[in-house]
Amino acid sequence: DAKTTQPPSMDCAEGRAANLPCNHSTISGNEYVYWYRQIHSQGPQYIIHGLKNNETNEMASLIITEDRKSSTLILPHATLRDTAVYYCIVRANYPYGGATNKLIFGTGTLLAVQP
């Protein structure tokens, strides 16, 4: 399974864009990049995912580099409610080429949005 590397913590001012980086240099061609977040004492929440094109939804934008070795999650106007641990996940594959649906979480990035 491809591993991901994220900074342990980041700060962001309320109302500004939060840019959360993720490195996944060993990603395979058919592996997707997923982002989830976990607000304190709640279950994780799906944010967005992508393969190689940039993606945008109502919550965030995902920018994936051309070589797919890294990505950035962008929260365009961070609010205090965006304070959470953000997980970048590369979807696991079975060794023999099939796909498994389990998610492999790292320790994520704790984003603290400051007033």
Add this chain to the structure above:
Amino acid sequence: DTGVSQDPRHKITKRGQNVTFRCDPISEHNRLYWYRQTLGQGPEFLTYFQNEAQLEKSRLLSDRFSAERPKGSFSTLEIQRTEQGDSAMYLCASSTIAGGKTQYFGPGTRLLVL
């Protein structure tokens, strides 16, 4: 759509006791997952079901752990002879088959083994 629900939300038990947790997935979600999360760590996969079939189990799921989904709807996770190391948050998630990469999580059951 009321989301994924889990019961109980909190459980305190003594070492050696058995505990059972319940998860009700989003209706019509065929896939159901169990994860465990300890303090300061991300969730770790335990097992998942497609309908009533248990398709994958992690090495973390020792023989003291058993999960069922008898009618393909709700699921139970039982831990027998609990140990202090079982103290954790137990999370349940569900998804459709087509949207299996996108999982919807419940609020979790926090277990404390004394």
